[in-house]
Amino acid sequence: MQPHDALRGFARAALALVYPPSCAGCGGATMDPGALCPSCWSSLRLIEAPLCPRYGTPLALDPGIGPLYSPRAIADPPVFDRARAVALYDDTARRMVHRFKYEDRLDLASAMARMMMASGRELLAEADCVVPVPLYRWRLWRRRFNQAALLARPVARRAGLPFEPRLLARVRATRPQVGLSRAGRAENLQGAFRVPQERRAALQGRRVLLVDDVTTTGATANAAARALIRGGAIAVDLLTFALVADPLG
Numbered sequence: 001m002q003p004h005d006a007l008r009g010f011a012r013a014a015l016a017l018v019y020p021p022s023c024a025g026c027g028g029a030t031m032d033p034g035a036l037c038p039s040c041w042s043s044l045r046l047i048e049a050p051l052c053p054r055y056g057t058p059l060a061l062d063p064g065i066g067p068l069y070s071p072r073a074i075a076d077p078p079v080f081d082r083a084r085a086v087a088l089y090d091d092t093a094r095r096m097v098h099r100f101k102y103e104d105r106l107d108l109a110s111a112m113a114r115m116m117m118a119s120g121r122e123l124l125a126e127a128d129c130v131v132p133v134p135l136y137r138w139r140l141w142r143r144r145f146n147q148a149a150l151l152a153r154p155v156a157r158r159a160g161l162p163f164e165p166r167l168l169a170r171v172r173a174t175r176p177q178v179g180l181s182r183a184g185r186a187e188n189l190q191g192a193f194r195v196p197q198e199r200r201a202a203l204q205g206r207r208v209l210l211v212d213d214v215t216t217t218g219a220t221a222n223a224a225a226r227a228l229i230r231g232g233a234i235a236v237d238l239l240t241f242a243l244v245a246d247p248l249g
């Protein structure tokens with residue numbers, strides 16, 4: 001056994017003392033940290049092909065005639081190239097995100113990131129770097145962590161890609177997206193992100209994988225992707241843990 005394996009084993013055991021393994025969905029007992037109990041696992045609505053190649057939303061059928069875009073991708077194409085998510089944001093996925101983000105269950109990040117790696121395989125294969133959606137400094141101070149960064153870091157590390165949280169900054173405080181209409185969400189995010197002048201050189205010509213916890217309307221990802229492209233990225237893909245299947249009208 002390598003010394004770092006022993007250290008990792010010790011860290012895992014110490015973590016299990018602080019956070020006894022419990023289901024990431026319902027909180028019931030499980031064997032492994034971050035695992036789901038059989039009932040939550042079977043109710044997690046994993047997103048599987050056929051998918052809209054742009055928004056990553058599940059499609060009802062695959063006619064087998066090449067890529068089929070969702071009506072929304074045709075009528076309202078996003079700024080990012082392709083989005084992928086692990087699960088639809090209902091029941092189990094919502095409970096997981098709430099535990100992680102609002103109940104400080106930061107230990108869930110590793111398991112969630114592992115699932116994101118599987119769903120984002122094709123995006124990771126082409127990405128040059130991984131950038132989390134940043135929080136504005138006051139929000140970061142209040143929450144004490146950026147949930148997107150906690151997911152993006154292990155994704156980048158396991159994929160062997162650079163983790164680049166400083167390539168994108170949130171330069172304006174925005175209202176929480178929850179409770180806003182689709183138009184309100186887009187307006188709320190206008191001008192909220194910028195690539196810092198001193199980081200522009202580092203971004204030129206790179207394909208960015210943007211990471212967040214949830215996509216609802218895509219307004220946050222669009223605003224972030226727009227700023228990254230203005231700042232020099234050649235393209236932006238989006239990877240989130242959950243996707244709201246039927247976002248507000």
Ligand SMILES: O=P(O)(O)OC[C@H]1O[C@@H](O)[C@H](O)[C@@H]1O
Nearest residue numbers: 177214215216217218219220
């Ligand atoms: O901008 P849309 O996709 O509507 O909403 C998703 C955002 O709203 C927040 O709660 C999430 O963390 C994410 O950043």
